[in-house]
Amino acid sequence: MYAIGIDIGGTNLKAGLVDERGGLVSAEKIPLRWEGPEKFVADLLALGDRLLEQQGLDRGAVSSVGMGVPGVVDHRRGTIVKTTNIPIRDLPVAEWIQRSWPVPVHLGNDADCAAWGEYCHFSHSEEESLVLVTLGTGIGTGLVLGGRLHRGCNGCAGEGGHIVIVPGGELCSCGRRGCWERYASASALVRQTRAAMAAHPDAGLWEIAGGDPSNVDGRTAFEGLRRGDAVARQVVEQYLDYLAEGVTDLINLLQPTFLCIGGGLSHEDDAYLLHPLQRRVETMRFDRDLQRHTEICKAVLGNDAGIIGAALLGRL
Amino acid sequence: MYAIGIDIGGTNLKAGLVDERGGLVSAEKIPLRWEGPEKFVADLLALGDRLLEQQGLDRGAVSSVGMGVPGVVDHRRGTIVKTTNIPIRDLPVAEWIQRSWPVPVHLGNDADCAAWGEYCHFSHSEEESLVLVTLGTGIGTGLVLGGRLHRGCNGCAGEGGHIVIVPGGELCSCGRRGCWERYASASALVRQTRAAMAAHPDAGLWEIAGGDPSNVDGRTAFEGLRRGDAVARQVVEQYLDYLAEGVTDLINLLQPTFLCIGGGLSHEDDAYLLHPLQRRVETMRFDRDLQRHTEICKAVLGNDAGIIGAALLGRL
Numbered sequence: 001m002y003a004i005g006i007d008i009g010g011t012n013l014k015a016g017l018v019d020e021r022g023g024l025v026s027a028e029k030i031p032l033r034w035e036g037p038e039k040f041v042a043d044l045l046a047l048g049d050r051l052l053e054q055q056g057l058d059r060g061a062v063s064s065v066g067m068g069v070p071g072v073v074d075h076r077r078g079t080i081v082k083t084t085n086i087p088i089r090d091l092p093v094a095e096w097i098q099r100s101w102p103v104p105v106h107l108g109n110d111a112d113c114a115a116w117g118e119y120c121h122f123s124h125s126e127e128e129s130l131v132l133v134t135l136g137t138g139i140g141t142g143l144v145l146g147g148r149l150h151r152g153c154n155g156c157a158g159e160g161g162h163i164v165i166v167p168g169g170e171l172c173s174c175g176r177r178g179c180w181e182r183y184a185s186a187s188a189l190v191r192q193t194r195a196a197m198a199a200h201p202d203a204g205l206w207e208i209a210g211g212d213p214s215n216v217d218g219r220t221a222f223e224g225l226r227r228g229d230a231v232a233r234q235v236v237e238q239y240l241d242y243l244a245e246g247v248t249d250l251i252n253l254l255q256p257t258f259l260c261i262g263g264g265l266s267h268e269d270d271a272y273l274l275h276p277l278q279r280r281v282e283t284m285r286f287d288r289d290l291q292r293h294t295e296i297c298k299a300v301l302g303n304d305a306g307i308i309g310a311a312l313l314g315r316l
Numbered sequence: 317m318y319a320i321g322i323d324i325g326g327t328n329l330k331a332g333l334v335d336e337r338g339g340l341v342s343a344e345k346i347p348l349r350w351e352g353p354e355k356f357v358a359d360l361l362a363l364g365d366r367l368l369e370q371q372g373l374d375r376g377a378v379s380s381v382g383m384g385v386p387g388v389v390d391h392r393r394g395t396i397v398k399t400t401n402i403p404i405r406d407l408p409v410a411e412w413i414q415r416s417w418p419v420p421v422h423l424g425n426d427a428d429c430a431a432w433g434e435y436c437h438f439s440h441s442e443e444e445s446l447v448l449v450t451l452g453t454g455i456g457t458g459l460v461l462g463g464r465l466h467r468g469c470n471g472c473a474g475e476g477g478h479i480v481i482v483p484g485g486e487l488c489s490c491g492r493r494g495c496w497e498r499y500a501s502a503s504a505l506v507r508q509t510r511a512a513m514a515a516h517p518d519a520g521l522w523e524i525a526g527g528d529p530s531n532v533d534g535r536t537a538f539e540g541l542r543r544g545d546a547v548a549r550q551v552v553e554q555y556l557d558y559l560a561e562g563v564t565d566l567i568n569l570l571q572p573t574f575l576c577i578g579g580g581l582s583h584e585d586d587a588y589l590l591h592p593l594q595r596r597v598e599t600m601r602f603d604r605d606l607q608r609h610t611e612i613c614k615a616v617l618g619n620d621a622g623i624i625g626a627a628l629l630g631r632l
């Protein structure tokens with residue numbers, strides 16, 4: 001049997017067929033064009049059927065459908081409560097799908113699905129915990145605690161990007177000041193890199209960016225560091241300090257078995273990102289003399305984590 | 317049937333007999349004199365027997381014994397791994413007790429036990445969550461998530477007092493700088509009150525403290541606020557700002573059903589502590605437009621929370 005995982009993005013619907021061992025057998029992507037909820041659900045169904053067709057399978061081969069949503073879901077009622085980029089409010093999507101495809105339908109927040117996917121990959125026993133920290137435009141965190149997704153009382157738990165690490169600091173999109181994601185997301189690193197370039201017209205970073213700050217991305221400062229640029233080194237070290245503060249907060253509070261770093265930045269050489277992060281956290285975490293500690297590691301499923309985790313929601 | 321709950325403090329052993337509804341039937345306290353592990357376990361047993369004797373009961377009336385430990389336990393093996401104030405290391409206390417009293421023995425960290433006690437009081441369904449924040453010498457936090465104690469991979473989860481709210485700030489006993497408990501514990505409020513008095517020799521706080529800063533306690537600034545002292549108001553407002561930052565971090569991350577404030581300070585009038593805290597958090601928490609939110613409330617079991625929670629560990 002297979003499960004279908006659907007990852008609802010702001011611009012695309014991605015779906016994959018996942019086997020019982022959690023492997024992604026095939027995947028599909030279509031642009032998301034919002035023309036109302038009926039069309040949206042019809043697109044989801046068509047996407048599922050297309051996946052099956054490609055493998056010469058029919059709906060009988062599918063044991064469940066899981067869906068990762070960029071927003072808040074009520075997983076008990078199978079309802080999308082609200083999403084950030086699509087005008088969905090209180091859509092009973094599970095029921096709508098089941099009208100034409102009577103299969104268990106599971107919903108999750110997209111960051112939660114990604115964490116669940118990584119957890120299914122990493123965990124070896126039932127009571128382990130995993131926190132996934134995804135460095136992107138913001139910082140997404142998903143919490144699997146004692147083998148279960150922690151969704152909180154309102155489906156909105158796991159907003160680790162919105163713990164404050166600089167009180168009274170930069171204004172965040174959430175309305176609070178000094179949130180972690182304002183300082184340690186990939187976008188924050190881009191802003192920090194550009195600010196350093198503006199302050200240092202002679203920095204090697206300019207050459208890497210082809211003389212144009214709009215070419216800066218999350219890799220630019222790391223590339224400068226590799227080339228021995230002192231300004232780039234400062235940018236990366238400050239960035240890692242910010243990253244380590246929030247990671248240590250999460251560890252001191254939750255002591256998960258695994259804390260995985262995901263997102264594009266996580267592909268940087270371990271010598272430049274993972275190892276210095278581990279060293280910083282090592283000096284700050286609580287109860288350093290305990291034998292057992294959270295393992296800080298890289299996420300492994302990359303962009304597929306959301307699809308795989310959504311497909312595996314039925315395991316919860 | 318009854319359960320015995322034992323709260324191991326730095327200076328006292330407290331124990332109570334708890335009925336099936338979670339009510340504390342009787343309690344006892346003896347000074348903790350450390351004369352080695354054998355004597356320690358013998359004292360625990362004698363304390364339990366004394367509780368039963370007082371009620372005209374025998375060991376047959378006891379279904380389980382629970383123990384809250386100021387330190388790290390391995391609850392699966394029934395071992396106290398280490399404690400902060402007593403020289404215990406890797407003591408298989410459950411097994412030692414069971415040699416002469418064959419009853420299930422459950423272990424928990426003391427802050428976890430208190431949170432579990434409050435949870436058993438507050439919760440109405442299985443999947444609720446509760447975070448207990450105890451304002452004392454430090455800040456203790458205990459996490460009950462989805463109806464289960466979250467202990468983390470090493471029994472050391474829930475160190476919410478050691479999330480940073482002022483990066484690079486005051487040095488904490490844990491070795492990190494700027495931890496929440498350096499700014500928002502009851503001890504921190506005492507330090508802040510004394511600092512304000514030193515800076516303002518004319519403040520009304522001096523009168524409340526009888527002219528002697530060593531008389532300052534957690535109530536002094538609140539009493540000054542009640543009497544209309546402007547310096548006291550500043551102290552309390554700054555303190556509440558610090559408290560609210562950490563509470564909001566916990567809520568944004570965990571969205572528990574209940575976040576309970578415990579410790580002596582929680583007995584302040586709601587108008588001076590709970591309500592202004594709620595208002596501050598309301599302006600900062602993530603997703604303020606959701607219908608369901610964490611309820612910020614006072615803990616209700618007071619100093620008995622540890623005993624009751626320890627006794628109820630068998631319910632986990």
